[in-house]
Amino acid sequence: MPQTDPTTTTNTPLLAIFTDFDGTLVELAETPDAVSVPDALAHRLEQTAREFDSAFAVLTGREIADIDRFLSPLQLPIAGAHGAQRRRADGFVEPIDPASLRDAQAIAQALSPLLIAHPDLLLETKQGAVALHFRQAPELETAVRTAMEEALRAVGGFSLVPGKMVYEARPQGVSKGDALRAFMREEPFLGRTPIFIGDDVTDEDAFIAAQDLGGIGIKLGEGETAARMRIADIASVHALIQGLGDIAAREREFTPIH
Incomplete structure (x- = not known):
């Protein structure tokens, strides 16, 4: 499958960005607590989320509290434990069964x-x-x-x-794909085109959900996948996220005010 850089497109549609955490935003580690989070990551994610009007969410196997700790003080919409937990963009955390x-x-x-x-x-x-x-x-x-x-x-x-x-x-009945669909039914995701970036088997449901909704799944690395695009490594994920945010900022700057 060819490498593709979505930041080269013009007239970018109104996007909603979804990403996995381990193996996608940060390198895998020997233990979950041993991951190293780049110093600039939270700032980069905050900038991009702002340019997309907060339509930026993390879909992860980790708990919501873990992601908050790693990205502090940033608090994004998050689906944790593969969707068993979910914090909406308005901050409401859905109760767990x-x-x-x-x-x-x-x-x-x-x-x-x-x-x-x-x-x-x-x-x-x-x-x-x-x-x-x-x-x-x-x-x-x-x-x-x-x-x-x-x-x-x-x-x-x-x-x-x-x-x-x-x-x-x-x-059963819980997945990252289900979580992505739930976010897409709510503001500020509603009406946007979803992009989901992930690296693992547990991300396949979300690739399929994003593409069923007219968006794109982007898989990091090798292996069979339903995703229609691939990306080489974590550094490229960071560059893509920043690039999409930059494009959104430029389009916002030059959009006429009526």
């Missing part, structure tokens, strides 16, 4: 024997979702998947989603 909270805890407890036996595994228990990372013990992938499948069968109502050196349990 109490059953999902309870079942996520039950899944985490069911995984305790595996974690005790293999301390190199890392469990993330989120509000409404669970992730089991095996980056530091890749030989345990099969054991991790089997344990997760057994835990999910015990509670029901959750789906198992593979990621980069991680398996995640999320409530």
Whole structure:
């Protein structure tokens, strides 16, 4: 699939920008807390979000609070835990299904024997979702998947989603694609053309949703994908986001006032 630079187009439509976080805005790390966030990232995102009238959201497997901590003091619209959590552009945080909270805890407890036996595994228990990372013990992938499948069968109502050196349990009917569609039904996203940038299997639903709504999915890196465009690396993602913001600023500057 050819490399494409959307910033070279003219007469840019009114856009809504969506992006993943880990592996897209920041490099992957050995543990979720070990990621390094570039000093200028929050400022760059804030500038672009302002030029798009706040139609800029992060769709991530992390919790909303994690993204707020990494991008402080910036607070963007965010879908966290693959859409199990969602903060709208007006700041309202949608309530999480109490059953999902309870079942996520039950899944985490069911995984305790595996974690005790293999301390190199890392469990993330989120509000409404669970992730089991095996980056530091890749030989345990099969054991991790089997344990997760057994835990999910015990509670029901959750789906198992593979990621980069991680398996995640999320409530059925929840995805980044569903979150993107929900944002697109609301101001300031309503009526805009969505662009979603991501790098992982868990981003495929959002690529499809963006393209179903007349927009574009942009995949970072190699691998099969539904996205119609690719981008080379994280530095290129940062440049694209800044470039789109610059284009929006120029068009705003030269738009006649009636």
